[in-house]
Amino acid sequence: MSRNVCITAVDGQTGFLIAELLLKEGKFAKQVDSVTGLALDPKNPRLKELESLGAKIVAHVPGRERVVAQALKDTGCDTICLIPPAHPDKYDITYELVSATKRAGVPNCLLISSAGCDYAERDRQPRLREFIDLEALVLSAKGDPDTPLGHSPCVIRAGFYAENLLLYDKQAQSEGRLPLPIGNNHKFAPVALGDVAHVAAHVLAGKGKHGFDDKHRGQMMVVTGPQLCAGKELATAASSALGSKLEFEDISEAEAKRILSAQAEIDSSEKEYLLEYYSLVREGKTNYISTTAFHDVTGTHPTEPDQFFKLYSADLRPAKKAKTSH
Structure with a gap:
């Protein structure tokens, strides 16, 4: 066949x-x-x-x-x-x-x-x-x-691709923050x-x-991914994997649009998609995981958030500030 x-x-x-x-x-x-x-x-x-x-x-x-x-x-x-x-x-x-x-x-x-x-x-x-x-x-x-x-x-x-979080690498590296317009309480499973x-x-x-x-x-x-994460939990998983402190910041949709607009490498329709998905998170409509299909089809376990962040640690690790002498 x-x-x-x-x-x-x-x-x-x-x-x-x-x-x-x-x-x-x-x-x-x-x-x-x-x-x-x-x-x-x-x-x-x-x-x-x-x-x-x-x-x-x-x-x-x-x-x-x-x-x-x-x-x-x-x-x-x-x-x-x-x-x-x-x-x-x-x-x-x-x-x-x-x-x-x-x-x-x-x-x-x-x-x-x-x-x-x-x-x-x-x-x-x-x-x-x-x-x-x-x-x-x-x-x-x-x-x-x-x-x-x-x-x-x-x-x-x-589900929401975890790789989309790499769009915030500049903020992670220069400011040690993960800025997402998802609110503080609801969760999703990248x-x-x-x-x-x-x-x-x-x-x-x-x-x-x-x-x-x-x-x-x-x-x-x-x-979906195997773990439900609010913003703070994502930042905690990232911090653990990177060995550097990364803090979650809940931002407005307007600021999210501004950050995404600076990302020339992604298409405008993808920016719209991301903003819409974030709005689903804020509405509490992503508070679930679905890994049964992954287990049944592959016979393995999907990637945990900390594993993902370890894989892309070079992209997200905050830059060390140079010491200055006085």
Whole structure:
């Protein structure tokens, strides 16, 4: 049984890491025959690494569903990992991709969605709520006898990526503070991007008589980190891992916008997404963990906050102040 995987937004962090796992890690590489990456920016230099591992990179030019569908057919893929890209037109691009996937007759479809989208309000958190509409589009195909898409669907609702906390590295290093607009009391469970990628890789490589492994097919997997943390608890975990004092500071949404605006490397839609997720935290809608899917799929334990901060300690450790003589 062949398994030819196409990963969209492979030039983004999530897509790149999933592709890398499928190509490099033996247990996945043995099950996957080929990996094709659709890239909005096919000249992204990091994609050369995937090509050196055997991936084929294809330019993704949104705007015409028929053309995108033909591009998918040309890849020969039987499995697609749909990742909404970091782009102002994220919803439209992903909507077109889902429709093109139906048109191309790709039977196995994994959508990377977002935890919290089911709690989001359309007027207050529209970027988060978009994921519900995309999930509905993918899952509705299950009842459509005229399309093979939906024959073997799976959705992963990924929690708030812990890597987003690295956006505050300047404040952590220069001021020893972690400034987040999440209030002082409510909690959330950041998840390491690598953990989400591992679950996705297991699903994409897994095989069953109906496409995906029967353990994964049709599943709605919510994947958060293993520990609920308020801001102070995050700062405590970071301080322990870094060996340096880091203090949490609850800031206003206006200040959060200002800090994020200074981060040129992230897209405006991603900034909106982050602010909306922080508002969910303030509303008490993220006070849960969901690690059952991670345990069931990978057979391992997800990354604890202190492990994550140790991994990125060089990015967050406060700079030591030089001693001055008088």
